[in-house]
Amino acid sequence: MTERRPGALIAASILDSDLAALGDEVRRAEAAGADRIHLDVMDGHFVPNLTFGWKTIEALRRVTPLPFDAHLMIAEPGRWTEQFLDAGCDSITFHVEVAEPQIGPALARIREAGRAAGLSVKPRTPLSSLDPYRGLLDIVLVMTVEPGFGGQAFMADVADAKLLPARAWLAPDGANEVQVDGGGRSATAEVIGRGGTDVIVVGSALYRADDMAAEVERVRGVASAARAATLR
Numbered sequence: 574m575t576e577r578r579p580g581a582l583i584a585a586s587i588l589d590s591d592l593a594a595l596g597d598e599v600r601r602a603e604a605a606g607a608d609r610i611h612l613d614v615m616d617g618h619f620v621p622n623l624t625f626g627w628k629t630i631e632a633l634r635r636v637t638p639l640p641f642d643a644h645l646m647i648a649e650p651g652r653w654t655e656q657f658l659d660a661g662c663d664s665i666t667f668h669v670e671v672a673e674p675q676i677g678p679a680l681a682r683i684r685e686a687g688r689a690a691g692l693s694v695k696p697r698t699p700l701s702s703l704d705p706y707r708g709l710l711d712i713v714l715v716m717t718v719e720p721g722f723g724g725q726a727f728m729a730d731v732a733d734a735k736l737l738p739a740r741a742w743l744a745p746d747g748a749n750e751v752q753v754d755g756g757g758r759s760a761t762a763e764v765i766g767r768g769g770t771d772v773i774v775v776g777s778a779l780y781r782a783d784d785m786a787a788e789v790e791r792v793r794g795v796a797s798a799a800r801a802a803t804l805r
């Protein structure tokens with residue numbers, strides 16, 4: 574799934590985009606050089622917000638060839654896996670904090686369908702919660718804000734505590750991805766890159782930028798340089 578660039582990849586989160594013009598906003602992110610589209614699905618139960626579902630993703634699938642990273646902040650990801658696979662998601666990441674029995678089977682189903690399977694940890698959830706799923710994951714998504722909303726402050730303490738350990742926890746050959754989600758912007762790109770992060774989710778910083786392409790380039794450039802120094 575990884576369109577491996579030498580440096581960090583930028584996944585544009587459309588959560589804070591103009592939802593009345595979602596197709597155009599996805600095209601804008603593609604034109605600005607984003608590597609992926611990050612799709613924040615929220616059910617109003619797992620997080621105190623409600624966004625969009627698989628039908629919206631299915632419609633957006635016709636808009637761009639960019640890989641779709643679905644980030645499911647929903648209570649029952651196992652129940653809806655098929656719908657998100659059918660909608661065209663290239664990766665599906667849900668939260669390790671959901672009810673246990675569904676996690677293993679959902680990860681296996683995503684991989685069986687030839688897509689990338691991921692688990693996300695909230696800021697205060699220890700990485701050790703992922704241990705039962707080692708070897709079942711292609712993506713570890715480290716939340717550096719409490720899930721539910723864009724535009725929040727980056728939690729640098731979480732990045733310091735989790736990014737390099739997450740990198741070490743995944744396959745040593747780096748065949749898997751560490752993604753960071755929450756507060757990604759040019760001002761936090763160095764810390765995120767220093768953590769060896771592969772994919773940086775950037776939402777409000779892109780959609781509030783005067784020049785989206787310049788912000789994509791800034792975040793990618795700063796993070797990639799820091800990442801290269803760390804992974805050398």
Ligand code: DX5
Nearest residue numbers: 588720721723724756776777
């Ligand atoms: C928050 C979402 C993030 C969010 C990132 O729950 O998972 O993807 O959209 O937005 P920014 O980049 O504004 O923090």
Ligand code: ZN
Nearest residue numbers: 613644754774
């Ligand atoms: Zn997200």
